[in-house]
Amino acid sequence: MSTAEKILQRHVESLCTNARPAARTVALLPDAKRRAALKAAATAIAAARSAIEKANALDLAQAERDGLSAAMIDRLRLGGKRLDSLIADLRQVATLPDPVGQVLEKRTIAQGIKAEKISVPIGVVAIIFESRPNVTIDAASLCLRAGNACILRGGKEAVHSNRALATAFRAGLKKAGVNPDVVQLVQEQDRALIPLLLSRDDALDLVIPRGGEALIKAVVACSKVPVIKHDKGVCSLYIHAKADLRMALSLVINAKCQRPGVCNAIENLWVDQTVAKSFLPALSKALQKANVEVRADGRARLMMPNAIRATVEDWTTEYLSLTLAVGVVDNLDDAILKTETFGSHHSDGIITRDVKAAERYLAEVDSACVYHNASTRFTDGGQFGFGAEVGISTNRVHARGPMGIRELCTYKWLCRGKGQARE
């Protein structure tokens, strides 16, 4: 083993050794104490404002030197109002109802034993993310609210900002009398650390990767720990034969343009052939006005002469930009088939006045969130009333779709008897 490897190995060992007792402590803390710890962390971050802004300036300067895009640099920025709202969000998480200890189910099992299914923290959660440094605080606060310990590994572009934030958060925990190892930040930026960490299924209970496809693939490939992916969204709307076309127009524009760089924005639009002629020319104009580039199939291009011809790749691409793939479909069945074939099962919607058609679409489209007459942009923990979210799960098990503090819990069965033995 090289010296570099030894350093990584030792760091992983220390993270894992500290995490389990910290998880046990925080799992058993009463609600009031977890709330107080979050408030103390918010106060500590406010007090460390100048240190955090200095650290962020270092990251921004490095990003300039490295020639990162303006969008990337903007995502790194953490001064002024952004720091204010980060602190406000943190205080808000403290006000969320306790997700731990909730009775999820009661049943009388064999021989009259009373069983109660109650929510408990998952334990140790690793979160691996890119660029935006505020994720450090989001993830730490949501994990703590749900009684979990976390190990955070942010992107190298935000290394100074993340350190300053985590240091302040841990200082707050200490002040509140809580083991600061409830929140640990990975200190070594070497990517070789990730497989070492994720092989430790003895010490970690869950890993959540948040970032681009490459990051998620890398995590899935090397993890022995259960992974909840926050993977790409190839979302769509389908304009049914009986759609209110004014509503359709407004929802397509909203779902594509209101914030194109996010996973719940649409990338594909399917238009029923019976309304293609009446809908597409008006849509074409509206999209042009909104600076949306259109990739269309042969039938759609007849009514959208400015559109580029779509290739097969277009239907499965997450543009994350003002680009939209438009196709004409034969009918509801065809729309469901294409949504299922090309989409990523994240968020999809139908626009129609026909309730029967809508219900078939809702039943048959197998996505985390399926919409009738609403924008796909609502797939979001905040919009769902979860208070805050770790992200949007694209897994099919445990947590699917918006993931809040409830989804950071698991459960256990408490069984109360009177001496019953198995016969």
Add this chain to the structure above:
Amino acid sequence: MSTAEKILQRHVESLCTNARPAARTVALLPDAKRRAALKAAATAIAAARSAIEKANALDLAQAERDGLSAAMIDRLRLGGKRLDSLIADLRQVATLPDPVGQVLEKRTIAQGIKAEKISVPIGVVAIIFESRPNVTIDAASLCLRAGNACILRGGKEAVHSNRALATAFRAGLKKAGVNPDVVQLVQEQDRALIPLLLSRDDALDLVIPRGGEALIKAVVACSKVPVIKHDKGVCSLYIHAKADLRMALSLVINAKCQRPGVCNAIENLWVDQTVAKSFLPALSKALQKANVEVRADGRARLMMPNAIRATVEDWTTEYLSLTLAVGVVDNLDDAILKTETFGSHHSDGIITRDVKAAERYLAEVDSACVYHNASTRFTDGGQFGFGAEVGISTNRVHARGPMGIRELCTYKWLCRGKGQARE
């Protein structure tokens, strides 16, 4: 790539290609049709009885030639009454309430959109198991009841039996007009197939390994697909200072001896120092009578002179046999600490008349099932009233503890709006 590798690769490709459309079909089948398919499978297995028994005889003969233990050979056996009860169980699964399409939660989200969280099948479930051929039918029937397609890979000792069972099951499906690929059996026994199959996270949604530690480790090490482990049970009872000692004696004997080879039998017993003197001599006699070998710590051996001295390994060993590790603990805290440190977080119990102590134990012991005054042997889908079980999950996410048809479902959000766009 060698010819052997090409054959495996082609087989995996075919399993994966068939599974997704089959999963889609079965997910959309109405309840009555899924019930009918299960009944048809039961009828087909009854009709194929002689073929199944012939196949089983081949496996038994091979097992004799290979010198397998009597216990192993017994687990392979599938004739007569065992086949009757397998068919009866299959018919019983058809009578379980439909776990699919249940409304798990309703909430009004942003701007008055009505969101409904409903249960849906997970999709394609791979189950990798050892020896007992009846798992083929258990797994197939539970997956189908919950609207999932499955890919089954049984142990090589049961290869003929598994093939005969799967062939009959698929014939039943065909007769009921259901795509037989809802249940696929891996045909190649080469272990090299497993990593190839489990790298296909595009085609599989979940893998459940059932078997010994080596199997589970191998699956976790190579899987890109989410894994729900059915891992070992190092379960315990704690005899508290205020225990009813007659109840304690009967529950220790039940939890250890009623069926020692299963995961919910106890391996460790913790006895409070205040009752050690009054409890251990009587226990010693009772265990001797039941042919249980005792491994005890220093304090326990003072009252159990026949016991072997326990080593550190004893406290973490799943004996699966008539062996019990016995230790004396200082108090409730010590008992909780030792249960948490050495146990596998499967099933643990406290025996006491002191409700306060019991509630602390229930709250602080972090196991899938925690008992007060009852045997740990109740951790079982049948005992919990789930009708049937795929097994006992030792994962911390999604499904924890007994896993029935409900735990073979995930959910999706249906969102019904009136044209709402995100602001």
